[in-house]
Amino acid sequence: MRHAYTVETVRKAEHTLMTRVPPGTLMQRAAAGLAAACADLLGRTGRRRGIYGSRVVALVGSGDNGGDTLYATARLARRGAGATAVLLAPEKTHPGGLAAFRRAGGRTVTPADAPPLIARADLVLDGIVGIGGKGGLRPEAAGLARAAYEARVAVVAVDLPSGVDASTGEVHGDAVRADATITFGTYKPCQLIDPAAEHTGALRLIDIGLGPYLPDPELEALQHADVAALLPTPVGESDKYRRGVVGVVAGSERYPGAAVLAVGGALRGGAGAVRYVGPAADAVIARYPETLVSAGPPSKAGRVQAWVVGPGLGDDARGRQAVAEVLASDVPVLVDADGLRLADRRAIRERTAPTVLTPHAGEAAALLEAAREDVETARLAHVRRLAEEFAATVLLKGSTTLVAEQGHPVRVNPTGTAWLSTAGSGDVLSGLTGSLLAAGLTARDAASVGAYLHGLAGRYADVPFGSHELAERIPEVWHSVHPEQGA
Numbered sequence: 309m310r311h312a313y314t315v316e317t318v319r320k321a322e323h324t325l326m327t328r329v330p331p332g333t334l335m336q337r338a339a340a341g342l343a344a345a346c347a348d349l350l351g352r353t354g355r356r357r358g359i360y361g362s363r364v365v366a367l368v369g370s371g372d373n374g375g376d377t378l379y380a381t382a383r384l385a386r387r388g389a390g391a392t393a394v395l396l397a398p399e400k401t402h403p404g405g406l407a408a409f410r411r412a413g414g415r416t417v418t419p420a421d422a423p424p425l426i427a428r429a430d431l432v433l434d435g436i437v438g439i440g441g442k443g444g445l446r447p448e449a450a451g452l453a454r455a456a457y458e459a460r461v462a463v464v465a466v467d468l469p470s471g472v473d474a475s476t477g478e479v480h481g482d483a484v485r486a487d488a489t490i491t492f493g494t495y496k497p498c499q500l501i502d503p504a505a506e507h508t509g510a511l512r513l514i515d516i517g518l519g520p521y522l523p524d525p526e527l528e529a530l531q532h533a534d535v536a537a538l539l540p541t542p543v544g545e546s547d548k549y550r551r552g553v554v555g556v557v558a559g560s561e562r563y564p565g566a567a568v569l570a571v572g573g574a575l576r577g578g579a580g581a582v583r584y585v586g587p588a589a590d591a592v593i594a595r596y597p598e599t600l601v602s603a604g605p606p607s608k609a610g611r612v613q614a615w616v617v618g619p620g621l622g623d624d625a626r627g628r629q630a631v632a633e634v635l636a637s638d639v640p641v642l643v644d645a646d647g648l649r650l651a652d653r654r655a656i657r658e659r660t661a662p663t664v665l666t667p668h669a670g671e672a673a674a675l676l677e678a679a680r681e682d683v684e685t686a687r688l689a690h691v692r693r694l695a696e697e698f699a700a701t702v703l704l705k706g707s708t709t710l711v712a713e714q715g716h717p718v719r720v721n722p723t724g725t726a727w728l729s730t731a732g733s734g735d736v737l738s739g740l741t742g743s744l745l746a747a748g749l750t751a752r753d754a755a756s757v758g759a760y761l762h763g764l765a766g767r768y769a770d771v772p773f774g775s776h777e778l779a780e781r782i783p784e785v786w787h788s789v790h791p792e793q794g795a
């Protein structure tokens with residue numbers, strides 16, 4: 309599991325740790341880790357394949373982030389790198405870092421003299437601001453960041469790409485685009501949540517001893533091992549009801565395909581059987597003959613351990629009635645797509661069994677009466693608000709998928725690809741997640757495991773793919789996560 313913390317929490321933990329170690333220890337730990345990571349990178353990608361004779365340019369701001377950067381660049385200079393520091397706030401530069409840098413033979417230049425040096429560099433270190441940054445880059449720093457980007461020089465962000473909002477993942481103004489980010493002590497939300505995460509590049513954590521002083525995480529990201537431990541596994545005594553039956557209420561005369569895609573996802577999610585309810589039974593059976601079908605209504609369809617309702621349902625009275633019936637049941641329910649529009653807000657809030665809502669940004673905006681753009685730029689705040697207002701588990705789809713439930717850290721999905729933004733992809737996700745719910749995972753686990761597998765399926769599929777291929781990739785993905793199972 310990867311954990312991330314907001315600036316406020318990081319500062320508190322650092323404060324406690326600092327009282328227990330000699331002054332300057334943390335900065336030296338950070339600088340040593342940063343220098344080692346840069347050395348690695350220069351060895352692998354630098355034009356000279358090593359530190360000796362390489363050209364390193366450090367962009368240095370006024371705070372401790374600049375201090376880390378100067379100490380690390382001094383270490384590289386001592387190992388033979390030609391080191392230049394661009395001082396963005398010369399009077400406020402970290403004095404100890406600057407002295408160490410000079411002792412190591414580094415030279416300093418003004419921002420005006422920097423662009424040609426940046427263009428010829430093997431590596432640029434972004435030490436403009438770290439967790440103390442407020443707002444986007446100032447124009448001078450933005451110009452230097454742009455020069456590095458345009459010259460395609462490798463950029464390593466120190467702690468985080470300068471200009472992004474560390475605690476929320478929002479980006480207000482210009483920000484550095486890094487090829488790699490070396491962060492200290494713990495991950496920060498900006499490294500995991502778009503739009504800031506897009507600026508982060510490859511991410512590496514340097515342990516500075518903060519772990520014991522950090523509380524429960526504010527944000528977390530499942531990794532393979534976490535997902536493997538959550539995947540449902542049939543045992544000797546299993547039958548279809550013990551493995552879970554998932555009911556899928558989806559599709560309409562107009563959109564039969566949504567039913568097929570949702571059922572396809574559901575069949576691959578580990579439940580023992582899939583019950584389809586709705587007018588697209590012929591299309592579903594033609595593709596997946598193992599499906600148990602009925603025309604409806606859901607309340608007469610037979611026993612299920614979880615419902616999925618909404619994909620391609622359309623807008624009519626029959627759809628609305630189906631959503632109401634499903635919400636009135638006492639099993640976990642996942643509401644997606646048209647279901648989100650048809651559902652009665654109070655009916656969702658008053659449910660006692662778990663409810664999972666899976667909106668994309670547009671649907672989330674409609675549910676919150678907000679603008680879509682606001683949801684996209686402040687995903688964390690909006691997913692939390694949805695979870696609170698609807699008293700539900702909310703999976704907000706998009707460039708980074710988030711799963712929020714009150715009283716728990718928000719989960720951010722680390723898998724996925726922009727190719728998943730294709731018609732029908734969400735239908736597969738809702739079937740898959742509903743199946744995991746029926747198999748007995750908690751709402752939060754089902755949503756985060758569903759998003760994880762779906763994201764990996766998108767990465768495994770040959771691009772460009774159609775959404776029906778995602779379900780077919782799940783066994784392979786399952787196997788990669790849990791090598792004793794799947795494929």
Ligand SMILES: NC(=O)C1=CN([C@@H]2O[C@H](COP(=O)(O)OP(=O)(O)OC[C@H]3O[C@@H](n4cnc5c(N)ncnc54)[C@H](O)[C@@H]3O)[C@@H](O)[C@H]2O)[C@@H](O)CC1
Pocket residue numbers: 322323326334335336338369370371372373374376436437438439440441442443444445446466467471492516
């Ligand atoms: N606090 C600690 O215990 C440790 C801190 N470390 C480093 O220290 C950093 C935090 O240092 P600071 O608290 O000094 O803060 P920063 O170095 O992140 O930046 C604060 C300074 O930048 C200025 N600033 C803010 N926004 C700006 C903007 N948009 N453009 C230009 N200047 C801006 C502020 O006026 C302030 O002078 C961490 O990110 C990390 O790199 C590490 O050395 C590890 C230990």
Ligand SMILES: [K+]
Pocket residue numbers: 373434435436437438465466467468469470
């Ligand atoms: K930085």
